[in-house]
Amino acid sequence: MSEVEQQLRDLLTRYAQDAPDGHWMLTQVRRSAVRRRRRAITGSVAVTLVLAVLGAVALAARLAPPEGKLSVGRDAGAGGLVAGSPVDVTFPFTPPAPPVPGSRPQLTLVAGRPTLQYLPAPDPAPDPAPDAAPDPAPTGSASADPLADTSTIAGSATAVPKVDPTVADPGTVGPGTVDPDEADPARTDPVTVVACISPWTDGPFTPLVTDRTTTVHGSPAVIGERPSTDGPPDHVLSWSDPSGFWVGISAPETLSTVGLAQFASELAAQPITQPGPFDFDSVPAGFVVDNVNSSTVTFRPPGIAPSPDFVGKLVVSVDVEPSGTQDGRPVMVGDRSGWLHTAGDVAMLRVDEGKGWSLTVQAPTRLRIPEPDLLRFATGVHITAAATPARG
């Protein structure tokens, strides 16, 4: 080693001692990460608004469609089919380990809100469709699976989970769902986390009885109780998170308020994404996705508020029931065979997907979607690897 090289080594060693200590680094990094996430959210909202404006312009242009153009009913306030998009569900937090032993996180969209529920892990059972694609892991902004451990989001056959007894109407649950009581032998409400970009007005996580206040992610939070339909009141916790989301958690009273607050604090502010069960080539113009789970997607028509039920909505689901067992007349849906019949005020189209699976599209007649449009819409529905069929 030359003398200059030795001088360099001595120099660098000596000057390295002048480096700052950086005792505040972790705080600064976290703050910076939160600021960037907020900017990203703001940017996404801006893009969404621009797209909404462009969509509105396109919608206005379609209000007077040319001769022969496919269109849906006038009372739907929309016209024709427009290009569809993925219905992936993005949740703004990476969930921690299950707060209740034996449960697994499942990410869904309920009434337009990303919802994370810890449901009982399903018992191993023979797969009715051996060649079915495996459940995909959710993907986050990172290149690797953010949940590559025991907290992997479940792709179970359980469909739209029970969200909140004060909002959900059990009588309106549509096909592809199971009784939550069957999903949870312990008959306790699952731990549910909901994120919303604006304060909710229906108060699903506003405690009827306030227990105490606490702090989550540096923000004030309220812990209290709300009645449960199944037994003792649920514990609820809600706060306005520094990430820009309003977050609410409900949990059975078996999870202590201390445990609930601890669980909330462990929600890492890193988004995760659960792929949807279908890709849509096209959707009726003006219809908005408001419920997504591993087997079902619902679209609400224009002018209808988001809700967790299926009433008056366009519903797409995948089931293990073969299509041939249903009544109706045969129709061709693209190159697939299907059956179309009307039950009451709902047109129901079933399409044989093979493997013992069938695709079901329900369209209430009051949506006035013409049959050609319905068939065209169903033709553009593609089951993804993320789908898990509901059992009947």
Added chain:
Amino acid sequence: MDFAEFVMARTPALLRFGYLLTGDGHLAEDLIQEALVRVHRRWSGIEYQGGPEPYVRKAILHQYLSWRRRRASTELPVAELAEPPDPGPGVERIVERDEMWTLLATLPRAQRAVIVLRYYEDLADADIALLLGCTQATVRVHAFRALKRLRVALTPTAVAGAGHVRG
């Protein structure tokens, strides 16, 4: 090791590394903070891939090389070094090293990165090449040119004191 534990444990070392790269305490803090924010977003993916430290070091270097390139347009180049002070007895060595520290600031960023990685981190050329995403030959070229530039720029007194040097 989760992200917070890593930052708490490794920040001092990372800051020393950043300080030697940038030559400025505030810039070093900005550099490390920026790199850690970027790493934080994909932490769960990298912590199982041979430990996070190499990934973080690489992120710092990448940030340094691209970041310095952007900042270069706002910085004024140093046309000439300041007149070296008159070295008094016993302080020649210190003055010489301080002058070398000033000279380091005039090196292209890639050359300075190689110097820091080779003479402070004690990394082999193969490891440096992996971190910088280049070949070992490129590393050797950077090192050769940096050393040559330092030798030429050092004051005659220092060069004379160093005797003849080998590349």
